[in-house]
Amino acid sequence: PAGWHAARNAGRHPVQPSARGGQLWGPASHPPPLPTQPAEVNTLIAKDRSNLFVNGLSLGGLKCSVIRDSLHTEGEYTMDLRTKSTGGAPTFNITVSMTDKTLVAVMGKEGVHGGCVNKKCFEMANHLRRSHY
Numbered sequence: 046p047a048g049w050h051a052a053r054n055a056g057r058h059p060v061q062p063s064a065r066g067g068q069l070w071g072p073a074s075h076p077p078p079l080p081t082q083p084a085e086v087n088t089l090i091a092k093d094r095s096n097l098f099v100n101g102l103s104l105g106g107l108k109c110s111v112i113r114d115s116l117h118t119e120g121e122y123t124m125d126l127r128t129k130s131t132g133g134a135p136t137f138n139i140t141v142s143m144t145d146k147t148l149v150a151v152m153g154k155e156g157v158h159g160g161c162v163n164k165k166c167f168e169m170a171n172h173l174r175r176s177h178y
Contacts, residue, residue: 138162142170146178
């Protein structure tokens with residue numbers, strides 16, 4: 046959406062990590078709120094998507110592989126990711142969805158199918174879009 050690109054091009058970072066007014070919208074007991082760094086947000090919303098499938102990206106310091114990128118696709122606005130395992134640790138599915146003013150990131154628990162995570166994230170983002178966020 047246009048709001049993200051205008052903010053990025055102006056050098057502003059339009060989101061606080063998983064926050065509204067400095068407060069988390071969801072539980073933070075799992076790995077860190079996503080995303081946590083301006084560089085991570087910029088990677089997510091960048092127009093150049095060419096390296097995402099090769100290099101992956103980081104969210105909240107977690108290295109992720111890109112499974113499906115429809116973040117800039119009209120009517121979808123989602124990106125499906127999977128965390129990379131380090132030292133045999135479990136991996137998790139993550140979906141990020143974009144609205145005019147927010148990024149929504151949903152991380153599933155161990156063993157939760159990515160389609161379930163995508164559906165929850167997509168529904169939350171649609172709710173925010175209908176509420177003009």
